Amino acid sequence: AQSVTQLDSQVPVFEEAPVELRCNYSSSVSVYLFWYVQYPNQGLQLLLKYLSGSTLVKGINGFEAEFNKSQTSFHLRKPSVHISDTAEYFCAVRISNTGNQFYFGTGTSLTVIP
Amino acid sequence: NAGVTQTPKFQVLKTGQSMTLQCAQDMNHNSMYWYRQDPGMGLRLIYYSASEGTTDKGEVPNGYNVSRLNKREFSLRLESAAPSQTSVYFCASSGSAGGPTDTQYFGPGTRLTVL
Numbered sequence: 001a002q003s004v005t006q007l008d009s010q011v012p013v014f015e016e017a018p019v020e021l022r023c024n025y026s027s028s029v030s031v032y033l034f035w036y037v038q039y040p041n042q043g044l045q046l047l048l049k050y051l052s053g054s055t056l057v058k059g060i061n062g063f064e065a066e067f068n069k070s071q072t073s074f075h076l077r078k079p080s081v082h083i084s085d086t087a088e089y090f091c092a093v094r095i096s097n098t099g100n101q102f103y104f105g106t107g108t109s110l111t112v113i114p
Numbered sequence: 115n116a117g118v119t120q121t122p123k124f125q126v127l128k129t130g131q132s133m134t135l136q137c138a139q140d141m142n143h144n145s146m147y148w149y150r151q152d153p154g155m156g157l158r159l160i161y162y163s164a165s166e167g168t169t170d171k172g173e174v175p176n177g178y179n180v181s182r183l184n185k186r187e188f189s190l191r192l193e194s195a196a197p198s199q200t201s202v203y204f205c206a207s208s209g210s211a212g213g214p215t216d217t218q219y220f221g222p223g224t225r226l227t228v229l
Contacts, residue, residue, distance in 0.1 A: 006156075009154070034217070034218075036220075041223075042222060042223075043118075043204055043220035043221050043222045043223050044157075044204070044206075044218075044220040045220070046217050046218075046219075049217060090156060090157065092218075101159060101162065101172070102147075102159070102218055104149075104156045104157040104158075105156055106154060106155060106156035107156050
């Protein structure tokens, strides 16, 4: 069975500090990995995705993530957060041989403290 | 382009009532999805439609039915609402290519309360 684990349900961080949101997945076949952001009372927006190639992926709003196949991880990072980054972040995986289904983690609530 | 639209935005039902949540996309996507979002549970897939004319169960299909009306529209029906169906419902669509690298695009959500 496939699963996605977001290890931290809540992450408070001071403004301009770096942040890392952790995501691990379990799959024995090739995967495609995504990070989504959800601002209060809104739908999910794509931050970045890993499909193939370079393991370091850059996304919108200064976020980046690194795919680590040996660790089965896809952690999200930002070197300096802003108040506007306060949101819920979801990691998602799509399995190469299932085609259409996405599997989402339970989310990490990032709160940026002024 | 409007992207993915959902109606209504909010709804309150009494136990046993029925309702249909509507979803439409204007991106010519093949696949469409319905999720529910509950605190601490993330997003769970209710049903999806890989292409027009097909639908498949996801992780939590009980108590729901879906209709892929055409390529643009995918509706979710609650025949007899229960308090356990109180949730935020998201519709999503993906890919003209229809493959696993397609990105999902989400609607703004419907907040449903069942009393």
